[in-house]
Amino acid sequence: MSERAAKVTPTDDEQTDEQITDSAAPDAATEPDSAAETESETTAEPVTSGAEAVVRALENAGVEYAFGVQGGAIMPVYDVLYDSDIRHVTMAHEQGAAHAADAYGIVSGEPGVCLATSGPGATNLVTGIADADMDSDPMLALTGQVPTEFVGNDAFQETDTTGVTTPITKDNTFASDADHVGSDVTEAFALAREGRPGPTLVDLPKDVTNGETDREPDEPKTPDTYHVQERADSEIVAAAAERIENADRPVMLLGGGVIKGEASEACREFAIEHEIPVITTMPGLGAFPEDHELSLEMAGMHGTGYANMAITHCDTLIGIGTRFDDRLTGGIETFAPDAEVIHVDIDPAEISKNIHADYPLVGDAETVVEQLAAAVDESPAATKWRAQCQQWKSDYSMAYEAPEDAPVQPEFVVEALDEATSDRAIVTTGVGQHQMWAAQYWTYTEPRTWVSSHGLGTMGYGLPAAIGARLAADDDQEVICVDGDGSFLMTLQGLSVAVRENLDITVAVLNNEYIGMVRQWQDAFFEGRHAASDYNWMPEFDKLAEAFGACGFRIDDYDDVADTIEEALAYDGPSVIDVHIDPDANVYPMVPSGGDNGQFALTEDQL
């Protein structure tokens, strides 16, 4: 363990709310508390410009935080934000702004807001927008644009932002006049949140934000052409209920949609009432308590053996809020091949997209689960099946070896972090092996505590996501970023933000000095040829953290693990633990891409 725990960083008292608002530097001028308060009490002044309408739209929508980076084309909006009660967090990179907004959306359920200037600002957001799109996270991106008269002329910092983001947004809009721009923003906000959530974007040409208007934005409302079906067809519900009653081998598969649809409680009650074993997808972690005996945890490529056995052998699969992604299904031909599929989803396009739904139930997850609960009179007679699932739980236990004399095993570190934190602690991750260990060995019991990049698999997500999660979380929720060395390197400039804003987050870098997940695949499928996966050299992350003004720790041995974690958690502000783990540790079980879930490998030679 590092001896240099004592750090010179701003304490809580030195950091005021006003510093967080709009401060580009820690020493930015601050207003006294009272000024902000009086302002929020008086009725707002009428808007006079497009930019004021944009900010008013955000205020009306109840936005508390925005994450972004300044720049020429977005300056009019920032100038208005400067006087707003919305707390703007200046990020070190726009990608971080988008991830922070995304994580804010995951934890709070309300769209996270990010801002960037035109051109490179907007293109830097792209990865984060695509990430939110793949994971259906509510997010609103506002981008500056060159003045309308220059659009199309390859003006300085001009990018066709709506063109670039069309495939990766739920919807986007090029604001074309100052009178409408406020309502463009409220509409985009409402769209990001309603139905299946997702990122929306409003591109704001500078002449529009600078333009005069006295038009107040409309209330947040989705466009007339946007429809969400809340309740599923009652005949199909009845047929599905009958199928559940007669199931021999039922399984519930809870996806991220359960969490987004606030259906965790309804699913929990339904599963317990009818004693149906429960599996989650990776985005569904936290939808059902993993310490419950009905829980089989996560299925898919690195899911548990028991979840993959159960999903392969079930005869009735109740999939809720899942899009049957290929990392979950493995090869389609062998996915739940004996199962009649009941598929609940708010997005009709997900029904029978990848896996044919025998009972398609389009609607809001909570509403439809309640419909099902009302329609199912008798629990399925599945005693034998439950016993079989329990048997698989012991046959394919996740227990790992951790000999004292071997390097620290990553699973041990994840369990120690889980042990040291509360049930409501929030975990964010990068992408790679560490992400899988964090998914497998942390016991998730609450929705909105797992914040990760699933569909896009974006390395570098973890730290900026921890920043967004921290601001959305309650004060008593710890925020832990389980990161990889490679992933951390991609966005660690975000530490400057965490230090400036004095955010209490703990980053545990599972440092194997490898692009570990790639190294694991190379060992399995490329004859161990470690092309561009061996870093050989890594900065000392604990010292790097200190250079940023965060608190740095290092773990090399088992003996250090518990104490160091405790110290890092106790530190009120950002801390980084550089955990030197066994570089050769691999993630198991593993279903190779397109493989048969039931044939998961437990060791490399089974691949």
Place this chain on the structure above:
Amino acid sequence: MKRGLEGPAPEERPTPAGRRNKQGIRIDPEVEATHEPRRTVISALVAHEPGVLSDVSGLFSRRQFNIESLTVGPTDDEERARITIVVEEPDPGIDQVEKQLRKLVPVISVRELEPDAMRRELALVKVDAADPASVSAVADMYDATAVDSSPETATFEITGSRQKIEAAVETFSQFGIREVSRTGLTAMARGTDQTAGADLTAQPADEAKYGDNTQPADDD
């Protein structure tokens, strides 16, 4: 140290009897489950605003939908446009085309037209006019209207089904075709049947089975 987890090896595990096909449908020996591609017409009513056409065409390329033609034009309502798309996909693909189109915010309604729907396409065909009498005889055969002529060329407008236009182009080719320009298909449901109207409640969001609409869509 030993790496990996304990448990029965893959070959020691029970395996289920069933399988699914590539479309994710359980293979039921009783029922023929594979769906062959078929050509059909999808009509969409959309908000007449910038970017809709690129949204729709981007969707088709991004999702690898097999599309034969796409036309767009205004309607009687100046705020709305109609997009007509000819796709060739198996039933699950057609289902996806409709659902993905409906997800686009500016799209008001979408439907697949019945095989008997009215379909029309327009073509301009410019041919060598060395033998004006024969050329105009062929034009008469296809109800083609002369639009332009010059000492060397004659240009005709032909309207009709795809087959008719193809046949006309083929027949004109004996004179030497200089250029052909075709509009792609536009279509409309017959009688009181509505093509793709503003009535949003008519959209079946949770259709359980793929339609029986499996006869080939012939153009009239």
